[in-house]
Every structure is written in structure tokens, then in C-alpha cells.
């Protein structure tokens with residue numbers, strides 16, 4: 730998608746993000762999982778967004794910092810209770826351009842895939858490794874790509890149907906570059922709104938290789954924040970990497 734850059738997703742989505750994705754149950758489970766690993770911190774969230782996970786984590790007494798490319802998303806974070814106390818660097822999280830070392834660096838909700846080239850994804854792993862304290866961990870939550878959708882080369886899903894609006898997600902896949910180009914579309918009597926998303930999806934195995942290139946290794950992998958077993962049928966994974 731021409732003109733798509735790291736800030737595009739957040740700048741377009743900020744106004745509706747919490748309404749669509751702000752499920753507290755999942756964020757609380759994430760905060761509990763991350764809080765156990767982090768101790769008192771400090772921790773760093775890549776693509777912190779509106780603080781969906783960062784705020785409940787910080788409310789557990791953990792020091793949280795963030796990076797995000799979208800000032801619109803960060804402004805939403807700032808309006809929330811506890812959001813003003815979290816320091817956020819505006820920038821590209823592939824660079825991890827922040828001072829200090831962390832007991833935990835994490836990237837939730839498929840956000841690692843927002844880095845749209847393999848080069849940036851590898852660079853991200855390397856930069857995270859350089860910001861971990863001794864014994865520190867990097868946690869990634871991401872989906873496992875779905876062969877059925879990829880094979881068709883495209884997919885359209887009806888996400889929500891209301892009396893006067895319909896929410897669709899429509900995607901084209903480039904299975905060579907492992908990229909997906911999507912729009913979340915809201916169609917209603919007042920008009921149509923488009924929310925573009927571009928990602929580079931990877932399987933857990935490629936992610937583990939990126940970790941190895943960065944001097945990290947997989948310590949544990951779960952099907953979700955509640956520590957369900959990860960199997961060949963799992964649609965998501967929560968992976969914990971540590972220094973080798």
C-alpha cells in the first residue's frame with residue numbers, strides 16, 4: 730500500500746481502537762502473565778498504543794515504558810487513568826531507540842508483524858536483545874498464520890452486523906513476501922470508513938530463528954496469556970525468549 734508508514738495504522742485507528750479491541754479480560758490476563766515475569770521492572774512495550782496492556786501492568790506496581798509511532802494513539806493513552814505516568818518514546822520500534830535495560834520487553838496483539846520486512850523484524854530482535862538486563866526476557870504475542878486463508882490469496886470476513894452498519898475485513902496475501910494488505914471497512918448510512926493495515930506475518934519457527942540470530946532462545950511457548958498448551962491446532966502463541 731503506497732504511502733503506508735509505521736504511523737498510518739495508529740493514526741487512523743486511534744479514535745475507535747479501544748471500542749473495537751479494548752477487551753479488559755484479555756488485557757488483564759496479559760498483565761498478570763507479564764507482571765509475573767517482570768518483577769518490579771523496568772519493562773518496555775513495543776507498540777504500546779492506547780495502553781490496553783501497559784496500564785493494567787503498571788497498576789500492578791511494575792514500571793512500564795513504551796514506544797509507538799502514532800502520536801494519536803499515545804494521546805489516547807494520556808487521557809486514561811494512569812496513562813500520564815507511563816513514559817512513551819514516539820518512534821519506530823524496530824530501532825528500540827530508548828535508554829536503559831529492561832527486565833522485560835514485550836510486544837502484544839500481533840504488533841510485531843507491523844514491521845513489514847524481514848530485515849526490520851530481525852533488527853528488532855537484535856535491538857531488543859541489546860536492551861535486556863541479565864536474566865531479562867522478550868515476550869511476543871502473535872497469531873499463527875492460517876494456511877486456508879493464505880492458499881486462497883485473499884479473504885473477506887464479516888466482523889459485525891448492526892441495524893445501520895456493517896464491519897468487514899478484507900485482505901490480499903503476498904505469500905512470497907509473507908505480507909498481508911488489509912482494510913477494516915465500516916459501511917453505514919453515513920458513508921464508508923477505511924482503516925488500512927499492512928503486516929508481515931511469520932510462523933513461530935521463523936521467529937525462533939530471528940531470536941537465534943539475536944543471541945536469544947525460546948524459553949517457553951503458550952497458546953495464550955492463560956498458559957494453555959501450544960499445539961499444532963493453536964491459533965495464537967505467547968513466546969518467551971531469553972539470552973542464550
Ligand SMILES: C[S@@+](CC[C@H](N)C(=O)[O-])C[C@H]1O[C@@H](n2cnc3c(N)ncnc32)[C@H](O)[C@@H]1O
Nearest residue numbers: 735739776778781797798799802821822838843
Ligand atoms: C495493534 S496496535 C497494539 C497496541 C497495544 N500494544 C495493544 O495491545 O493494544 C499496534 C500499535 O503499534 C504501533 N506501531 C505499528 N508499527 C509501529 C512501528 N514500526 N513502530 C512503533 N509503533 C508502531 C501502532 O501505532 C499501534 O499503536
